[in-house]
Amino acid sequence: MEAVTQSIQGVPLNHYILLSAIIFSIGVMGVLIRRNAIIIFMSIELMLNAVNLLFTAFSAHRGDAAGQVFVFFVMALAAAEVAIGLAIIVMIYRNTNSTDINVLNRLKW
């Protein structure tokens, strides 16, 4: 285990931020280019994980456990969100026979 932790020493913090930013942006892109509600959901998970990673990195860097506790909470939240979200999707699918978000444009003027 020591070796594993040693191997990480020396990676600039910036690169963690960069990685999180890239993953986050990929999540955003996913939301933008896909129409399948489930894929969009997954993209959101991607974004959440990007944030989690950053939390952890900073937590480790600062030696503060609060960051990791937050990640824990985010995960709990993600679980709840996924449960509800998927339930909604199932519901929608049952009504429209589709998970295409372009069909769901009733919320307009």
Added chain:
Amino acid sequence: MINLVWLIPLFPLIGFLINGLGRSFLPKGAVGFIGSLTVFLSFAVSLGIFFELNGSVTKSFTIQLFDWIQVGNLSIPFSFQVDPLSSLMLLIVTGIGFLIHVYSIGYMHHDTGFAKFFSYLNLFVFFMLLLVLGSNYVVMFIGWEGVGLCSYLLIGFWFSNPAYASAAKKAFVMNRIGDLGFLIAIFLIFNTFNSVEFAKVFPQAASLTAGSDVITLITILLFVGATGKSAQIPLFTWLPDAMAGPTPVSALIHAATMVTAGIYMIARSNILFTLAPFTLDIIAVVGLATAILAALIAITQTDIKKVLAYSTVSQLGYMFLGLGVGAYTGAFFHVITHAFFKALLFLGAGSVIHAVSNEQDMRSMGGLKSKLPVTFYTMLMGTIAISGLPPFSGFFSKDEILAHAYEHSKLLWLIGVIGAMFTAFYMFRMLFLTFFGKFRGTTEQQAHLHESPASMTFPLIVLAVLSIIGGFIGVPEALHGNHWLAGFLEPVFSASEQRTGASHLDHSTEYILMTVSVIAAVVASFIAYLRYARNNHVPVPDTAERTAFANVSYNKFYIDEIYDALITKPLNILSGFFYRIVDKTFIDGFVNGLGRATAEAGKGLRLLQTGNIGFYIFIMIAGIVALLVYGFYNI
């Protein structure tokens, strides 16, 4: 006695209140009695004041009643001034006013608005007395506008006739045009002299140099005010229309008193005008032009009251001519004599109208001499007086004005004499058409012909006597008189006379001038006699062809039509234009347009709300990017 001067306007005010409030239950006799009595009481007090003033060394008294308007350094007390000028005017207003009240008892007896008439008449006397007595321009202005109001009420007395109501409105509005000039003049006076009190303004003015811009402007504005009230060009057209009122009103307001207010005001402010020679020239020219124009119109009129109305305008023009050439005493002298004979003529005309069942067209009269002897002889006196035949009153006053005009400019005098000729002509024309020849009215009217009751003939006789002898208060030196009037008014006009210098016409010139004007008048009346009494010429009916000149004159030079086309119509069009185009379409359209634009913008922006989640996220991302860019690069 002078301290009781506030009683003079108070009496008519009380009369107005009693008659006004009690008009529904007071009997006619009581109304007439109260109305006349109050004015008579005022006359009595005026007489007392006149004699006291005549014997007094001090010639000017100011009696302050209460502070009226007080703002900063502007202080306008409600106060009265008694001096020779106002005391004489008081006598005229209350004296003639009393006679006309008495006359009205008979004349208006059958009218349902008897009490209303007397209350208005009393109110008029009240305002007229305020005008005369005011010791500053603002109190004078109260009376000035107040008489305008009463004139409005009395012209429109028979308001059921729309034409009469319009005439009343016209009179009020035209007066108001002049009043605005007067009002601005008051502001100018206050600004220049820091006071509007006569007693403070005139001494200050006397020390100013002649012809300064301020004085010229003040006097021109005052004169504008006077043209409105005294019916001069260009504001004279209301006066003939004002004949819509009952005849006593025409006699009192539109002949004897109110219309001379302009002359009174200028005479009162004589020192200001003397300092503005330019304005005086304007006044003289305007006065003379009015005199001639009105005389030309009067020649062809067939309505007996219209003739007298134009004659009044013309005589007022003479008075302004007198003022314009510096003959303040002469002008005021003419005010007095004119009050006598014109009131007489109007009342006589009223008596005639009364007799022929409210017919006013002279073409339907004639031959009334035998039926209405008192009326005829008194009106004859009046006609002679106005024509300027000696030794009747009009001769002296008109002659004094013409003499001064001659001194000023021979051309003015010449035109004035021609005007006097016209005067004699149309007055005698009226007299002959009315009283000579055969009766031309319906048989019904003929059966009804009768002399007026005593309450109407009594004032006629008194006024006739005054018309005959009234001139003797101002017999010129050339005729071995001592001109009592000039002496009496000397304190009022002394400052002006010091500047203009005394008259320097020699007596022989004066004789020539008198002779010329008398001959002119005699010739004119003789022509009228030949044409209307001997040859029984009767003016043609309205439908008949006239010569070009007669047509223009008969139609009053189309001045009403010109005003209508130049002022009334464009204003009405402008009003419609402002209302429909500027207000409704433009301004309101802009306001409504703002509202509509907001609604339209909302409709447009609503389309952004597509309901497409992808689009929302897209916009959200764009927003995040923008915020980040803004936050980190401080763009």
Added chain:
Amino acid sequence: MEILLLIFLPLAGAIIVSLFGKHQQAKTAAFIWSLLSLGFTGYLLDGFDPAAGTQFTVDFPWLLSLGSRFNAGIDGISMLLVLLTNALVPLIILASFSHNYKSPGAFYGLILFMQSGLLLVFTALDAFLFYVGWEIALIPIYFICAIWGGSNRIKVNIKFFIYTFAGSLIMLLGIIYMAQQTPDKTFDLLGFYQLSLSTSEQSWVFLAFFMAFAIKMPIFPFHTWQPDTYTESPTAGTMLLSGIMLKMGTYGAIRWLIPVAPLGFAQWGQTALTLAVIGIVYASLIAFTQKDIKRLVAYSSIAHVGLIAAGIFVWNLQGLQGAMIQMLNHGLNVFGLFFVLDIIIRRLGTRDMDKMGGIAKMAPKFSITFLIILLGTVALPLTNGFIGEFLLLMGLYNYNIWASAIAGLTIILGAVYMLRMYQRIMFGPSADNTLTFADIAGTEKVVLFVVCALILFIGVYPKPLLAISETSTRELIDFVNGKIAGGSPTNY
């Protein structure tokens, strides 16, 4: 504490009167209650010392977190308007006795509620409080007009409400800006007076306040809501609007506009004056050809208020004193006029003057009182209008002779359209519908008699009223002129 009583007395009345619901006794109750206010005003007037500046002040913490205190008081300028408000409201209530409005409890309650708001506006010495009063006064009148108005009332009222409200919001911006500039971030009026902002800042503040006041008065070209609203409102609403509410604008200009932004006034005062003077002639001309009598009087009101505004913007003693007394007079006269029109409209069922005529013959008492009110409006001497217009025109004259001459046209034009209306309505032959025109009686007689008596009384003896506001106006003028002259803020 007197001020609190003064302001909240009508409010209490509003609550009580509203309890009457659908009973017509609500009007009696409202009338008695408004008399109570009037009586209390009399008591205040008795203890009022014109030379002593602001009196009866109350000042206690209110919305401290905002920086606003409940700070109110009465000086000469306020006194006159408080007097006007509390004198007119009973008359307005009495004047509507002949109407049987549906749910009178609400109707008269709203009138009393509005009275409270108006009094708050006229006595507030704190900008926030002033603004609160300003809007409070707007709400009841909106409902009065929107519920009890004519057929086109909704559309017209929305325009009226949004228009005036937009102006108020712009003023609120100005108020907030001013409050931010004060050292302790308060809304205190005197704090505003003490500030010395730059000319450009003051110009903006001036314009912001001016918008609100110009719309409320209204000054040309912000007037287009007014004729429609006056025409469509129930008569009591029109009276409230024209008699009292538009004085909020003129009062605001005197107390909140010019002294708050003197340099802005120096910059923009002339423009404001020009607009006011244009409005006089413009509205008078439009009134020339109106056939709807209510609309005619509405336009005449624009002209008269234009003159008042002009008198304020020349900012000299005569002009301002004239404006003060003319506010009172205009309130009285326009109330009288609208009441007279109400009587006519109620009896004839039309507003078109072409369908009238010959009423004078049927109703002599009515015609006399109408005439007196009319003469007051056209400023005949010895009526109240003359005092006001004389002083206003004199003030204008001291500023500029041409301004005075053009504004003076109102004397002529006013006579033209007023007499034209009078002639069309009262004179001429009787029309079919006027043959049975009943003369005034009962409350109508009382109201018209009181109005006429006041018109004549003020016209003959205006001194006591002029004396009430003279010291206050003079001090205000000196203060502003001192600031414009560039001195350091003098104590006010």
Added chain:
Amino acid sequence: MNLFYFVAFLSIFFSLLVIFSKNPVYSVLFLIVTFFTFSVHYILLNAQFLAIVNFIVYMGAIMVLFLFVLMLLNLNKDTEPMKSSLLKIAGVVSGLCLLLTLVGAVKSLNVSEPLILKDPGIGLVKNLGKVLFNEFLLPFEVSSILLFSAMVGSVLLAKKDPKKI
């Protein structure tokens, strides 16, 4: 050190596959792989607890849920109507824009010190548990309510409309 870059590359690569693969089932599978790489990251950071939780909760529970739903709805086919390529490009561009601004923002902060594990032990279950149950006890307990309500909510939502049964 190189291990980090290698795993980071894998994370990016698989997450790209997640969004670009047409078949939703593949997307889910790639997402699982991505999450696996994340777990590796956690291990590298010595956050053992999180790595395990991530492994169990995300990969085990959540992603299985996704798969179940896909299977249930029979969406495993390539049926998704794709957006027009223009919109796709626009989406990609705006995503890149976001990335660019984020990176730029980070760059402008000038934080580039190397990562040092100050206290390598904090990520251990024991230490984390102490923090969690001391300082964050209340949020932890409250989160149970969140989960409970989510449970109730999802049951309520997903069950069939009683009328239709």
